[in-house]
Amino acid sequence: MPRICLVDDNEMMLDSLAVTLKAADYHVTAYDSAEAMLAAAEDFDLFITDMKMPRMTGIALLQSLRQAGVDTPVILMTAYGTIDTAVEAMRLGAYDYITKPFDGDKILALVDRAIAHRRLQRENEVLRAELSETTHRSQLIGVSGAMADVAKRISLVANSLATVLIQGESGTGKEVIARTIHASSSRRDKPMLAVNCAALSKGLLESELFGHEKGAFTGADKLRRGRFELAHSGSLLLDEISEMDLPLQAKLLRVLQEQTYERVGSSITRKAEVRVLVTTNRDLKQWVAEGKFRVDLYYRLNVVPIDVPPLRQRIEDVEPLAEYFNRQVAQREGRPVKEFTPSALAALRRYRWPGNVRELQNIIERANVLSEGSAIQAQTIAPWLDAACDGDVDDTLASGQADGNLLAGMEQKLILATLDRFGGHRSRTAEALGIGLRTLGMKLKRYRTEGLPVTQT
Numbered sequence: 001m002p003r004i005c006l007v008d009d010n011e012m013m014l015d016s017l018a019v020t021l022k023a024a025d026y027h028v029t030a031y032d033s034a035e036a037m038l039a040a041a042e043d044f045d046l047f048i049t050d051m052k053m054p055r056m057t058g059i060a061l062l063q064s065l066r067q068a069g070v071d072t073p074v075i076l077m078t079a080y081g082t083i084d085t086a087v088e089a090m091r092l093g094a095y096d097y098i099t100k101p102f103d104g105d106k107i108l109a110l111v112d113r114a115i116a117h118r119r120l121q122r123e124n125e126v127l128r129a130e131l132s133e134t135t136h137r138s139q140l141i142g143v144s145g146a147m148a149d150v151a152k153r154i155s156l157v158a159n160s161l162a163t164v165l166i167q168g169e170s171g172t173g174k175e176v177i178a179r180t181i182h183a184s185s186s187r188r189d190k191p192m193l194a195v196n197c198a199a200l201s202k203g204l205l206e207s208e209l210f211g212h213e214k215g216a217f218t219g220a221d222k223l224r225r226g227r228f229e230l231a232h233s234g235s236l237l238l239d240e241i242s243e244m245d246l247p248l249q250a251k252l253l254r255v256l257q258e259q260t261y262e263r264v265g266s267s268i269t270r271k272a273e274v275r276v277l278v279t280t281n282r283d284l285k286q287w288v289a290e291g292k293f294r295v296d297l298y299y300r301l302n303v304v305p306i307d308v309p310p311l312r313q314r315i316e317d318v319e320p321l322a323e324y325f326n327r328q329v330a331q332r333e334g335r336p337v338k339e340f341t342p343s344a345l346a347a348l349r350r351y352r353w354p355g356n357v358r359e360l361q362n363i364i365e366r367a368n369v370l371s372e373g374s375a376i377q378a379q380t381i382a383p384w385l386d387a388a389c390d391g392d393v394d395d396t397l398a399s400g401q402a403d404g405n406l407l408a409g410m411e412q413k414l415i416l417a418t419l420d421r422f423g424g425h426r427s428r429t430a431e432a433l434g435i436g437l438r439t440l441g442m443k444l445k446r447y448r449t450e451g452l453p454v455t456q457t
Contacts, residue, residue, distance in 0.1 A: 002115045006030040007037050007049035007061065007079070013100075017048070020104045021111065025151035034061040044072055044119045048112065051085070051097070059092065066093050067215040069223030071121065073114040077102075091136045140173075140180045141324045144314035150306060157304045158184035163256065166279045170411070170435055171358030174279040175239060179309060182235040187275060190234030198243035198436030206248055207264050216265025222233045228261055228272045235275045240436060241257030241301070242282035242293060253297045273308060280452045283386065311353040311360065318348050321357060323363040326376075338371060343378035351385045355433065362432060415443060 008014050014030045021028045032039040034049065034056035047065070058076045065074065073095035078085060089097045095114050098107060140151060157164055158181050166174045175194065182192040195208055203217065211226030225330075227236055238244075244252065253259045257451050259272045278301050287293040311318065322340065330337040351358055363384050367376045400419065422428040430440040435447040 001025060001027045002045040002118075003039060003043070004030065004046045004048060004111065005042070005044040007032075007034055007047065007058070008054070009033060009050065009053045012398060013050070013077075017107065020107065024108055024111075026111070026115075027209060031207055033275070034058070034064075037061070038064060043267070043268065043270070046095075046114050047072060047074045048111070049074065049076060051076050051089075059089065062089070062092050062094055063337045069221075073118050075110060075114060076313055076343055089210065099149050117349065128195060130141045140176060141321050142314065142317040143320055144309075146309040146314045147317060148445045150308060153304075153306050154184060157181060157306075159186055160304070162273055162303045163276045163278065163301055164304045164306060165284075166277065166308060167284070168279075168281065169310050169356055170281045170433070171356035172308040172310055173357045174281075174308055176236065177306060178235075178237045178277040178279060180276060182275075184316065185235070185275070187234050191231050192235040193231045194237040194239055195227050196239045196436050198439040200438075205244065206251070209252075210261050212264035213266045216263070223263075226261075226263065228255065228274055231274050233273055235277055237279065240281070241278045242280045242284060242287055243439065245437070246292075246373040249294045249297050253300060256297075256300050272406045293311050311356045318351075318353070318360065319345055321360055322348055322364055325361045326368065329365050329368045333368070336374065338368060339375045340374075341375050341377050344376050347378045347381060347385060355411065355413060358433070361416070412443075412447065415440070416447070419444070 004021055006014055006021075006028060008017075008029075009032055011032065014032065018028045018030050029040075029042065029044070031040070034053060038061070040202070047061075049058040049061050053326070056064075058078070061073050065072070076089050076097040077100055078093050078097060079100040081126070086097055092234055095117065096110060098110055140147070142148075142150075154177065160179055164178070164181060166177050168174050178194075179192060182188065197205060200208055207216075207220075207224065207226065209226050209228055211224050211229055212220050214220060214223050238252075256276060257273050260269050261272050262269055279331070284293055284298050284302070288295045288298050293416075311321075322345070326340070348360070355362075363381060367381050371377065371380050374442070415429070418432055419426070419429045422432065426440055426444075427437060430437045433440070
């Protein structure tokens, strides 16, 4: 129900207008002065204020709202309607003005238009937020039994409101699974937004999630709505949740338990009507044991777990994935699809994919750019399939006996090789690997501590 704020020092006018609007199914809050309304600091979908009031006029109230970064439509009421008054009001950002006396039908028509305008404002905010995401929806591709199990789990949880914890190594397609859950749910027509918890500092991440008031901190020059607010009635993906620091974890726990939050710099409690999906490439149980992750938050997130197997454990998915990415590149570039030679497909199947699906996608895109002719040859992709194909590593992985040290070593090798490939450029390296710049920095710092040569930029 849209929320309308009325401000007028005339009690009879307040009561009469409130009755008219409530009868039209609007939620109405009335104040007898601009100062009282500002002190309450509530959120509304529309302000209707008298122009001439003692102490603070309607024009002054409009200016105060706009200076605070509040872009909610404002309708001004006046018994002194002139062209000059209208021009001044519109210049300062009023939605419209109405001259007293007016009948109920006239004010209701104006209010309906203003509420529709406000709804369009919010929809545009959501669209801008969605367009700013660096990721996009993709299909769930795979013919293996492991992916069939994942697809079954998705179908079971899609229409639930339960929080879903999606776990797996970097590059396995956890975000694709999250977006598939949203697309398969009753919320599919509502917004789905994502936040990479590893890419932002503590202060910026809190503001990104919950929003902030103007002046809440240095640089907060206007009001900003957070992702919990913009994703209202939809889904919110918290990517790399393990990188969130402990104090912010406590705030997130409260949101999940109570479905409420406050913007940074505000004491007003807001309702969070959002389905939360979470991804991590960490062993959260281990992080809990090490004191890096709150145990209560872990159990609150781990309502419905989905474990995404690494690509080396579902090699039968390599070919359909490669074909899918190949068609994507051709469509994007507007050119014919290049075929894989049998030897190229065999090379792809032999590789153990330490970078998982993301590495496969990068190699297919690179092969399309660098391949001459209408086919992708084995010799084109062979230089990129590094020592992970060596017999000892291959046999160990195939036997299912790979331990954490081996996998960590493969990850380390992939990161350093990619960093070297991009001449030490960290932003491009992080983008190619599909990890946050902050995550990459932490890993490189650890490698230097271990005495490994790390390219400096």
